[in-house]
Amino acid sequence: MIASIPWRQSLGLRQAGVFYALLALLGILAALAASRGLPPYLAPANLGNIAYQASLVGIMAVAMTIMLITGAFDLSVASVAALAAAVLVGLAGQIGFVPALLCALCTAAMIGILNGVIVEFVGINAFIVTLGTLTAVRGLVLVVTDGRSLMVEDPQVLAQMLAFESARVPLFWPLLALGAVALAIATLRRAPAPALGGLGLLALAGLVGPRFTVAAPVVYLLLFTTAAWFVMERTVLGRRIQAVGGNAEAARLSGINVRAYRLGAFILSSLAAGFAGALFGSRLGAINPTAMQGAELTVIAAAILGGTSLYGGAGSVIKTVAGALILFTLTNGFNILNLGANYQGIIEGAVIIVAAAIYTLGNRKRGETR
Incomplete structure (x- = not known):
């Protein structure tokens, strides 16, 4: 059973700093x-x-967090997402939306298997392998699309894709229900983290009101994050994943199949990227060869802002989602305030560096006090 964190520590900058920054x-x-x-x-x-706006990056970043916790790395997620989108859009008009979606996810999973096998069984560094697949898969996107934009022309299939990606879902009552459940858990277990989450959900429900609806990708992100949080924080599987990243040799000696867990992390990362790519392709029913180029850096930045360690063993999927929201809140704010895109990259980069510095110094200080 995971030990509860004291209230004072839970409210400190180390545990809740990313939420304070977002607010x-x-x-x-x-x-x-x-x-x-x-x-x-x-x-x-x-x-x-x-x-x-943050939902697609958030989905990939949650899986990336689990990947980083295992001590591995995946730079190919944006290219995998683009390939999945190209497969979906290219096949949907011929075989139907659902079979095309399954083909897109299977394609993404195969790339994850390829990455994992090369890293774990050949022994090449994950950074080098996924940097190579980033380029190779992007080239494969050019092959699949023939270097031009693809679009779905069948009105019925296009309607299914738009329903999958653009359906509006009411969120007020689910927020109230989740907030109440979190507070009940906090009361029964005397744990501060669920209480803070529950109060946050109730406050958000009060802010947005009963008529508030969100697009389907936001719901997908919430469901995926909730499932990932439960697995990582409340199951033996999650503790083993953290053990693999914390000390792979010790985990191996205790009977944990380190290679299997890291291979699973690669597959999960690629599947999440494939699903995000399918959502991207369904948004307009079209795809171009340069889609989502550079998004892998935003995905990794969201995980870093959430405090995920690049050395493995530590991270929080909920904080990663908050990190993604910070990045897209900055983008949204620049657009609304018309502050100019010239300075946007500078400020976002500075925010990432400052966040990484804060976490690094905090870890160093914590280590010196032990």
């Missing part, structure tokens, strides 16, 4: 919008838009 960023942007006479920045529609 502070939202507050600053809301104040700037109000000072310029713009519509309320914290309007439910805009909050839903931020979550929608």
Whole structure:
């Protein structure tokens, strides 16, 4: 059973800093919008838009967090997502949406297996392997698309794809229910983390109101994050994954199949990327060869902002989602305030470096006090 974290430690910067940063960023942007006479920045529609923009990166970043916890690395996720989108869009008009979706996910899984086998059984560094597959899979996207944009022309199939990606889902009552459940768990177990989460969910439900709806990808992200959190924090499987990343040799000596867990992490990472790519392709029913280029850096940045260690053994999928929300809140704020895209990369890069420095110094200080 996982030991509960004391209240004071849970509310400290180390445990909750990413949430404080997200709230502070939202507050600053809301104040700037109000000072310029713009519509309320914290309007439910805009909050839903931020979550929608962050959903695809968030799905990939949650899987990337598990990957990083095992001590491995995957740079190929954006290329895998683009290939899955190309397979989906290219086949949907011929064999139907659902079979095409399965083909896209199987293609993504095969790349994950390939990455994992080369890393674990050949012994090549994961960074080098996935850097190579990043380039190779991007070339495969060019082959599949023949270097041009693809689109679905069948109206019935296109309607299915749009329903899969763009359906609106009411979120007010689920937020209330999840908040109540989290508070009940916190009361029974006297654990601070579920209580903080429950209060946050109830506050969000009160802010957005009963008519609030979100696009389907936001719901997919919530479900995936919840499942990943439960596995990582409340199951033997999750503890073994953390043990693999914390000390692979000790895990091996204790009977854990390290190679199997890391191979599974590669497959999960590619499957999540394939699913995100399928959502991307379904958004407009079209795909171009340069789709999602560079998104792998945003995925890794979200995990880093959430405090995931690049050395393995530590990370939180919930904090990773908060990290993704920070990145897309910055983008959204720049667009709404019309601050200019020239400075956006500079500020986002500085935020990532500062966050990494804070976590690094915090870990060093913690180690010196032991």
